[in-house]
Amino acid sequence: MSCRHQVGLVSREAPLISNLSVLENIALIRQYHSRLSRCRAEELARKCLRRLQLEDLAGRRNPSLREEQRFCVMVLRAVMLEDSILVLDRPFEMMPALGESRFLYDIIHKVAEMHRECHVFDYFLNERRYMGGSGHEAENRT
Amino acid sequence: MIYSGMLNVLESIGKKGLQSTRSLRDATSFSYRIFARLFERRAYNSAVSMVLINQIYFTAVQILPLFLTVAVCLSIAFVGIIGEYLLRIGLFSFFGRLLMGFMVTEIAPFVTVLLIALRSSSAINAEIAVMKVNNELNTLAVFRIDIINYLFLPRVISGIVSVVLLTCLFALIVLTCGLIYAGFFFNMSAGDYIAALLESTNFFDLIAMLVKSAVFGFFIVMIPIRYGIRATNELTSIPVAVLNGMVNVFIAIVIIEVLSLVITPMIAKLI
Numbered sequence: 001m002s003c004r005h006q007v008g009l010v011s012r013e014a015p016l017i018s019n020l021s022v023l024e025n026i027a028l029i030r031q032y033h034s035r036l037s038r039c040r041a042e043e044l045a046r047k048c049l050r051r052l053q054l055e056d057l058a059g060r061r062n063p064s065l066r067e068e069q070r071f072c073v074m075v076l077r078a079v080m081l082e083d084s085i086l087v088l089d090r091p092f093e094m095m096p097a098l099g100e101s102r103f104l105y106d107i108i109h110k111v112a113e114m115h116r117e118c119h120v121f122d123y124f125l126n127e128r129r130y131m132g133g134s135g136h137e138a139e140n141r142t
Numbered sequence: 143m144i145y146s147g148m149l150n151v152l153e154s155i156g157k158k159g160l161q162s163t164r165s166l167r168d169a170t171s172f173s174y175r176i177f178a179r180l181f182e183r184r185a186y187n188s189a190v191s192m193v194l195i196n197q198i199y200f201t202a203v204q205i206l207p208l209f210l211t212v213a214v215c216l217s218i219a220f221v222g223i224i225g226e227y228l229l230r231i232g233l234f235s236f237f238g239r240l241l242m243g244f245m246v247t248e249i250a251p252f253v254t255v256l257l258i259a260l261r262s263s264s265a266i267n268a269e270i271a272v273m274k275v276n277n278e279l280n281t282l283a284v285f286r287i288d289i290i291n292y293l294f295l296p297r298v299i300s301g302i303v304s305v306v307l308l309t310c311l312f313a314l315i316v317l318t319c320g321l322i323y324a325g326f327f328f329n330m331s332a333g334d335y336i337a338a339l340l341e342s343t344n345f346f347d348l349i350a351m352l353v354k355s356a357v358f359g360f361f362i363v364m365i366p367i368r369y370g371i372r373a374t375n376e377l378t379s380i381p382v383a384v385l386n387g388m389v390n391v392f393i394a395i396v397i398i399e400v401l402s403l404v405i406t407p408m409i410a411k412l413i
Contacts, residue, residue, distance in 0.1 A: 006286070009284050009285075011284075013277055013280060014280060014284040015277055015278060015281055016281070017278050017282075018273075018278065028287070029285060031187065031192070032187060032189040032190075032292065035187045037188050038188050038192055041188070077285075081285070
């Protein structure tokens with residue numbers, strides 16, 4: 001992983017900001033780093049939500065989201081960093097009801113042009129869950 | 143045994159002294175970091191501006207109904223009592239001086255800061271402590287969002303702006319109540335009232351009042367923030383952080399008030 005690029009982390013250790021809406025959480029990254037105006041950043045965030053067909057979540061806050069919705073919002077927030085390296089930290093811990101990795105790969109492919117690389121870190125015991133996807137293997141966490 | 147007991151007492155006094163010194167040093171360093179950042183242009187962007195506007199709304203605008211009610215009630219009470227008493231003892235000529243020198247420069251900032259501290263300081267304290275417990279401060283660090291710029295600076299600025307503006311509003315309400323009382327109850331014309339006020343107005347006292355309000359505003363936000371970020375990862379640390387923060391806010395209010403009463407006349411003499 002190149003250190004010159006920014007790491008967009010999706011992890012339980014980096015939750016959504018609870019006093020911001022979904023739209024504001026995603027827009028915050030560009031507002032702060034790229035110094036975009038609020039309108040411009042929210043327009044960009046709305047486009048991203050539309051890409052995952054989640055535009056109706058824009059005004060909602062963290063506690064009212066389902067696990068998969070929260071995960072998608074965290075992915076969108078992470079790819080808002082320019083030229084980012086997307087890092088998914090133990091995704092099955094964030095979505096315990098998820099049986100296998102197809103959903104994960106769908107999301108990653110939908111935001112493919114918004115990030116440079118994607119790395120998934122998970123426990124060795126979850127290896128089987130990743131095999132049923134599109135042929136990508138997770139980096140094992142021992 | 144008595145000797146070891148005395149040693150233990152001395153040791154505990156020394157420990158407390160060292161703890162207090164370290165705490166004061168950390169507080170001073172934290173205050174300086176935030177104060178220095180106020181003047182850095184690159185600290186401000188649209189995200190920070192958005193937080194600032196929200197904070198000014200929550201601190202200064204939402205409190206207006208309660209603030210106006212308290213200001214009007216206190217003004218009527220104080221102005222009435224002061225005026226009646228001065229009339230009774232034949233010193234009504236000092237009415238203007240008491241209004242300006244006591245009500246406007248001392249009572250207005252003190253009552254304003256108490257109201258804002260009770261409402262906004264406790265809310266900020268709890269909010270920062272909850273963000274700490276929920277790992278949201280970690281989120282900001284992960285995404286390289288400076289928490290001083292994004293979280294603390296807008297709240298400190300809103301505290302300073304709110305206390306100063308609301309103090310001026312309180313002063314205006316006091317003077318208006320004074321005008322009504324002077325006209326209806328003390329048979330004083332508006333012209334005489336305004337002349338009495340102008341005669342009693344000391345420009346230096348007004349500047350001192352504004353500076354005191356700004357200092358109040360800075361510390362009633364900075365102290366809750368500092369205690370909020372000291373919360374640990376347990377939910378039970380939140381009420382402890384809020385309790386400690388609010389106690390220290392009220393201690394700070396008293397200290398600033400006392401210091402202003404001591405320092406202002408000294409500076410006035412020098413000038």
